[in-house]
Amino acid sequence: MLRFLVSRLALIVPTFFGITVVAFLFPRLLRGDPVLLLAGERGVTPERYEQLVHQFGFDRPLVIQYLDYVWGLLGGDFGTSIATKNPVLYDFFSLFPATLELSFFAIAFAIIIGIPAGIIAAVRRGSLFDQAAMGVALVGYSMPIFWWGLLLVVVFSGMLGWTPIDGRINVRYFFDSVTGFMTIDALISGQRGAFSDAVRHLILPTIVLGTIPLAVIARQTRSAMLEVLGEDYVRTARAKGLPPRRVIGIHALRNALIPVVTTIGLQTGLLMGGAILTEHVFSWPGIGKWLLDSISSRDYPVVQGSLIIIALIVMLVNLLVDVLYGLINPGIRHRG
Amino acid sequence: MALLEVDNLTVTFKTAAGPFVALDGISYRVDHREVLAIVGESGSGKSVAMLAIMGLLPSSATVRADRVLFEGHDMLAMTPRQRRQIIGKDIAMIFQEPMASLNPCFTVGYQIEEVLRYHMGMGRRARRTRAIELLDEVHIADPASRSRSFPHQMSGGQCQRAMIAMAIACRPKLLIADEPTTALDVTIQKQILELLLQLQAEEGMGMIIITHDMGVVAETADRVVVQYKGRKMEEASVLNLFESPRSPYTRGLLAALPENATGDRLPVVGDFVAADGVAPA
Numbered sequence: 001m002l003r004f005l006v007s008r009l010a011l012i013v014p015t016f017f018g019i020t021v022v023a024f025l026f027p028r029l030l031r032g033d034p035v036l037l038l039a040g041e042r043g044v045t046p047e048r049y050e051q052l053v054h055q056f057g058f059d060r061p062l063v064i065q066y067l068d069y070v071w072g073l074l075g076g077d078f079g080t081s082i083a084t085k086n087p088v089l090y091d092f093f094s095l096f097p098a099t100l101e102l103s104f105f106a107i108a109f110a111i112i113i114g115i116p117a118g119i120i121a122a123v124r125r126g127s128l129f130d131q132a133a134m135g136v137a138l139v140g141y142s143m144p145i146f147w148w149g150l151l152l153v154v155v156f157s158g159m160l161g162w163t164p165i166d167g168r169i170n171v172r173y174f175f176d177s178v179t180g181f182m183t184i185d186a187l188i189s190g191q192r193g194a195f196s197d198a199v200r201h202l203i204l205p206t207i208v209l210g211t212i213p214l215a216v217i218a219r220q221t222r223s224a225m226l227e228v229l230g231e232d233y234v235r236t237a238r239a240k241g242l243p244p245r246r247v248i249g250i251h252a253l254r255n256a257l258i259p260v261v262t263t264i265g266l267q268t269g270l271l272m273g274g275a276i277l278t279e280h281v282f283s284w285p286g287i288g289k290w291l292l293d294s295i296s297s298r299d300y301p302v303v304q305g306s307l308i309i310i311a312l313i314v315m316l317v318n319l320l321v322d323v324l325y326g327l328i329n330p331g332i333r334h335r336g
Numbered sequence: 337m338a339l340l341e342v343d344n345l346t347v348t349f350k351t352a353a354g355p356f357v358a359l360d361g362i363s364y365r366v367d368h369r370e371v372l373a374i375v376g377e378s379g380s381g382k383s384v385a386m387l388a389i390m391g392l393l394p395s396s397a398t399v400r401a402d403r404v405l406f407e408g409h410d411m412l413a414m415t416p417r418q419r420r421q422i423i424g425k426d427i428a429m430i431f432q433e434p435m436a437s438l439n440p441c442f443t444v445g446y447q448i449e450e451v452l453r454y455h456m457g458m459g460r461r462a463r464r465t466r467a468i469e470l471l472d473e474v475h476i477a478d479p480a481s482r483s484r485s486f487p488h489q490m491s492g493g494q495c496q497r498a499m500i501a502m503a504i505a506c507r508p509k510l511l512i513a514d515e516p517t518t519a520l521d522v523t524i525q526k527q528i529l530e531l532l533l534q535l536q537a538e539e540g541m542g543m544i545i546i547t548h549d550m551g552v553v554a555e556t557a558d559r560v561v562v563q564y565k566g567r568k569m570e571e572a573s574v575l576n577l578f579e580s581p582r583s584p585y586t587r588g589l590l591a592a593l594p595e596n597a598t599g600d601r602l603p604v605v606g607d608f609v610a611a612d613g614v615a616p617a
Contacts, residue, residue: 121466231436236499241419328441331488
């Protein structure tokens with residue numbers, strides 16, 4: 001197990017350096033002189049311009065600039081935001097819990113509904129449920145997040161008034177951030193109604209962000225189950241006289257989980273992209289919205305830094321998936 | 337009363353090309369302590385018949401029979417729940433591909449313990465002890481540590497032994513062995529057959545061995561059913577079958593044994609249903 005982990009971790013190193021090259025080159029490949037952009041609309045004198053170029057190190061060779069950048073990253077220096085003048089890492093981690101909370105609920109929503117739906121569709125292949133569920137999944141998968149979010153807001157917040165329109169909690173409630181997770185902080189605060197209000201704020205964003213992963217997980221679970229249900233060991237389990245829920249829920253599902261877990265890992269990575277749109281629709285104060293704002297205001301250090309951090313998170317999720325493979329099916333660890 | 341009595345069993349599969357008759361009015365009878373061999377080439381419906389009796393065929397199959405009686409109980413009239421109390425306990429089955437028949441995600445011990453848990457209601461500790469005993473009974477060396485092995489850590493022969501341990505866990509009255517040695521090395525084949533016969537004699541089980549191997553038939557069976565394209569060609573005691581086969585198909589099958597080969601070509605079995613005056617399915 002240890003060897004397995006070390007070999008997978010070793011794979012992360014070159015990937016990490018690949019990402020740093022992309023992040024480093026990105027502002028240098030874009031149109032527009034970053035120094036002039038920094039200077040703002042009033043412009044700078046030629047002397048001041050030279051001074052700034054020197055200050056940012058743009059007058060040095062590209063390779064030196066890159067090494068300097070990576071050295072800073074390794075020391076935890078992800079640059080300083082032009083807009084807030086805060087270290088990128090600081091801004092990131094003050095906003096990240098909001099995104100993490102939303103992503104957690106979204107992926108949990110997708111898993112809790114997607115896996116059972118996929119199982120039932122596979123077991124009752126060709127049934128009305130199967131056809132309906134897969135039809136809905138296809139629609140969900142094809143739904144533009146932006147439009148889907150607005151539609152839900154119009155119907156459930158606007159017309160029916162069941163859910164709040166935006167934000168993470170009603171302004172009535174005020175308490176200090178302890179964990180950064182609104183639901184947990186609301187519980188800790190002990191204020192009456194705060195927790196359920198936080199949950200109510202989560203419902204629509206969770207559905208919007210979770211819809212695509214839900215569709216993908218349901219379809220993947222169905223096809224993986226269909227394949228596994230025809231395997232000899234499932235017939236063995238039936239021949240043992242085991243109840244169907246054990247044959248399907250334990251013997252078949254455990255084997256079908258490998259591709260499903262892969263899908264969940266990939267979807268968790270893609271969640272960041274969905275989060276940007278979802279957070280924008282619901283004014284959710286997470287990194288998605290922050291990143292979008294940074295791009296439009298050309299806050300390059302933020303874009304670069306968050307690109308690297310998000311890439312690291314995605315790599316860690318995939319490492320976790322690799323470890324899960326071995327736990328689900330011990331045969332894979334030995335072959336891997 | 338016979339242990340298992342099957343009368344006029346017919347199995348039809350729905351296919352895209354219309355209904356396909358896999359089994360056309362077959363009858364079997366197995367007594368206590370008797371070994372019945374069912375012989376036939378691939379596609380002759382040997383396994384389908386056993387899966388039909390166990391209720392393990394997919395929903396695309398239609399099973400009809402005048403009766404399928406196990407110890408006098410009608411298997412086809414049972415609810416799935418009633419049937420599940422019999423299969424795995426009183427009727428157990430082992431399969432052709434031992435590696436693929438064990439679940440790769442669970443230890444061998446766990447898979448044996450499951451049967452003990454569901455059919456015998458045994459507690460955790462008792463199950464563990466019993467699973468190790470069973471592995472010992474099928475002559476697996478170091479059964480305690482083997483019970484913690486996963487199927488991929490064992491050889492094909494060991495996996496088949498583990499399957500047998502699982503099958504005999506509840507002291508079944510009838511053991512169905514579907515091509516139990518086909519996927520194994522020749523040396524292992526003999527050991528597994530000997531083990532099956534030893535257990536059958538010790539436990540007094542009825543046993544059905546499905547095979548296409550006349551050598552296996554000769555070594556194991558009391559009685560033989562020869563099956564071809566879903567029909568029964570011949571039924572005889574093993575001595576009579578080898579000495580004076582009645583059906584031309586059986587004669588062809590015996591003539592096709594590799595040891596009867598002449599020159600550099602192996603003998604082949606032709607289409608014998610037509611020769612019998614019955615149209616091929």
